[in-house]
Amino acid sequence: MATKQASTTSKKVPAKKISTAKTSTTTVTSAPVSATKNTFIGHVQESVRSTSLWRSLGAELFGTFLLAGVILATQGAPLYVMFAFVGIILMIGAVSGAHVNPAITIGAFVTRRIGWLRAVGYIIAQLLGAALAFVAFSAFINGAASPDAAQQMTQQAPALFAAVDVTTLADKQWFVFFSELIGTAILGFAIANVIRIAKDGLTAAFTGGLGLLIGLVIAFTAAGYVGGTAILNPAAAISLQAYAGLSTNLWPLAVYALAPILGAIIGFVLNDIHYRRVTN
Numbered sequence: 001m002a003t004k005q006a007s008t009t010s011k012k013v014p015a016k017k018i019s020t021a022k023t024s025t026t027t028v029t030s031a032p033v034s035a036t037k038n039t040f041i042g043h044v045q046e047s048v049r050s051t052s053l054w055r056s057l058g059a060e061l062f063g064t065f066l067l068a069g070v071i072l073a074t075q076g077a078p079l080y081v082m083f084a085f086v087g088i089i090l091m092i093g094a095v096s097g098a099h100v101n102p103a104i105t106i107g108a109f110v111t112r113r114i115g116w117l118r119a120v121g122y123i124i125a126q127l128l129g130a131a132l133a134f135v136a137f138s139a140f141i142n143g144a145a146s147p148d149a150a151q152q153m154t155q156q157a158p159a160l161f162a163a164v165d166v167t168t169l170a171d172k173q174w175f176v177f178f179s180e181l182i183g184t185a186i187l188g189f190a191i192a193n194v195i196r197i198a199k200d201g202l203t204a205a206f207t208g209g210l211g212l213l214i215g216l217v218i219a220f221t222a223a224g225y226v227g228g229t230a231i232l233n234p235a236a237a238i239s240l241q242a243y244a245g246l247s248t249n250l251w252p253l254a255v256y257a258l259a260p261i262l263g264a265i266i267g268f269v270l271n272d273i274h275y276r277r278v279t280n
Contacts, residue, residue, distance in 0.1 A: 053118060057125040059092040063100040064129030065136075068239040072137050075161045076229070076240075078216035086209035090201060097195075098208075101233045102126050102257075107188045107264035111272060113195060123235075130235040134160075137239075163229040163237065166255050167245035173255060176228035180259035181266070183219025183232045187211050188267020196275060234260055 070084035089098040097114075099105045102123045109119040137160055144158045166173050190211020194204045212232070219230035231237050237256040245252045 053121060056096040056118065057121050059096040059098075060100060060122050060125040061129040061132075063088045063092045063096070063098055064126040064235050065133045067100050067233070068130040068133035068236045069137065071231075071236050072133060072161050072239055076216075076220070076231070078213050078220060081216060082209045082213035085212050086205045089205040089208055093201060093204065096122070099191075100126060100129075100235075101187075101260075101264075102235050103184050103233065103260040103264035104188060104191055106261050107192070107268040108195070110265050111192070111268040113192075113268075126235040127238065130233075130238045134239040134241075161240065162244075163231060163240040163242040163256070164227060165245045166228060166242075166251045167248050169226060169228060172226040172228070173251045175226045176223045176230070177255045177259045179219040179222035179228070179230050180232060180255055181263040182222070183215035183230055184260040184263030185267040185270070186215035186218065187232060188264035189271050190214075190267075192268045192271035196271065228255075231256055232260055232263075 066088055067081070067084055071081055074080040085100075088100060092098050097108075099108065099122055105114065105119050105122045105126070108114045109116065114122075141158055141160050166176055169176065191208055193211075194207045215232055216230065219232060223230040229240070229242070231240060231242060234257040237243060237252075242256045243252045
């Protein structure tokens with residue numbers, strides 16, 4: 001009888017070890033899934049995927065119209081532009097991601113955060129939104145009453161805010177070029193960080209907004225030293241008539257389109273490198 005009890009006990013021990021191993025395996029595999037679902041971008045990506053492309057394009061057009069309008073209305077004051085960007089992210093972020101900037105869209109596409117079809121659609125919608133802002137504000141300016149001869153001494157006729165023509169800067173265009181590149185790299189890094197780790201919509205909005213504020217302050221100051229204007233947005237550059245000098249040379253395209261695109265790509269790539277080093 002004693003021999004039978006001992007054999008029975010030895011058979012039960014491995015059974016308990018096997019069940020314990022199964023339980024630990026299940027716990028390890030389920031943890032990363034729940035962590036991914038709790039990130040803000042996880043909800044945004046699911047919302048964008050379930051949203052039709054046309055709704056996303058409409059959101060990008062509307063958001064870029066608002067951003068360009070605020071830039072025109074406030075003459076590009078960084079603090080006002082920052083708060084406008086925060087509000088736009090809160091309004092349309094769950095619909096399209098609130099890029100409202102072709103440079104950000106291209107940076108997201110290059111780092112495989114967005115598909116090519118949506119990227120092309122976003123860029124077209126953003127350019128149209130900025131152009132509509134220019135048309136709308138120009139209509140209001142043209143409808144404003146001009147001061148008469150007596151008032152011209154103390155009052156100037158209203159004029160639409162415009163960027164400095166870089167073709168007139170005489171060998172100083174490279175300074176504005178690098179101010180655009182550096183400022184947009186800061187913005188791109190901030191937006192990539194929002195996409196990766198932001199936990200809620202308010203955090204995402206202020207992280208993106210503060211990234212834009214830092215980029216604008218640095219770029220505005222650097223470009224201002226040589227008499228230039230920083231925009232950090234190839235679409236908003238349309239509203240500010242920054243491409244007016246293209247008939248003379250290609251500097252406006254290089255400064256206000258190529259530099260921001262390169263800067264955004266650098267910002268996204270640097271964020272990827274930083275994240276990989278932190279996680280490793």
